[in-house]
Amino acid sequence: MLAPSFLAADLANLQAETERLATSAADWLHFDVMDGRFVPNISFGLPVLQAVARYAKQPIDVHLMIEEPQHYLSAFRDAGASIITVHYEACPHLHRVVQQIKQLGCRAGVALNPHTPVALLEDIAADLDLVLIMSVNPGFGGQTFIPNTLKKVAMVKELLLDAGSDALIEVDGGVNMTNAGPLVEAGADVLVAGNFVFSAPEGPVATLASLRDHLA
Numbered sequence: 001m002l003a004p005s006f007l008a009a010d011l012a013n014l015q016a017e018t019e020r021l022a023t024s025a026a027d028w029l030h031f032d033v034m035d036g037r038f039v040p041n042i043s044f045g046l047p048v049l050q051a052v053a054r055y056a057k058q059p060i061d062v063h064l065m066i067e068e069p070q071h072y073l074s075a076f077r078d079a080g081a082s083i084i085t086v087h088y089e090a091c092p093h094l095h096r097v098v099q100q101i102k103q104l105g106c107r108a109g110v111a112l113n114p115h116t117p118v119a120l121l122e123d124i125a126a127d128l129d130l131v132l133i134m135s136v137n138p139g140f141g142g143q144t145f146i147p148n149t150l151k152k153v154a155m156v157k158e159l160l161l162d163a164g165s166d167a168l169i170e171v172d173g174g175v176n177m178t179n180a181g182p183l184v185e186a187g188a189d190v191l192v193a194g195n196f197v198f199s200a201p202e203g204p205v206a207t208l209a210s211l212r213d214h215l216a
């Protein structure tokens, strides 16, 4: 599955961007929220999500790169999130946060920074709908893919199997035509792509179509 990231879209034309993605090969729309504390950058938040949701045809996959996400879960659900992912590193009470997301009727994801070991998910794996493996340090689009991610994806796959979890594995950061195939082979189910999709001269719709064909 493919999840283009709005971070790389034309932010002055979000209605047009959302509408053109509506008929594309995008399965989900990835929405990156940054608070300037958990990550050293600020992106966009609730009112922008609400605006995008008015035109979205695909489920909106909200990636919360924020501290204390527990305070904002219902607001993000109300603004249009279908999937809510919080960072392992931002949640001392992760089990509670995951249950809260599910009680809101959303799918619950947990993201791991590049340095965070996969094994830390062992006691939460069975409760998850999604594991997001960061393949760059979160905070900015357009960074270079960290090759160690491939090994991590294979390890999460094994961990989820052992836990009897059917959680999806999502990879986020520096995804392109070169690493997409190996990522799927390693076990990735959802690929987030920002710059690769939106900066391509042929535009996001054609790029998403080529990526989907490449992975077929």
Ligand code: DX5
Residues within 6 Å of the ligand: 005, 007, 008, 030, 032, 063, 136, 137, 138, 139, 140, 141, 142, 143, 172, 173, 174, 175, 192, 193, 194, 195, 196
């Ligand atoms: C990074 C974000 C990513 C980002 C991906 O902090 O979580 O979703 O938008 O962008 P690219 O594909 O350009 O690395």
Ligand code: ZN
Residues within 6 Å of the ligand: 005, 030, 031, 032, 063, 172, 192
């Ligand atoms: Zn993201």
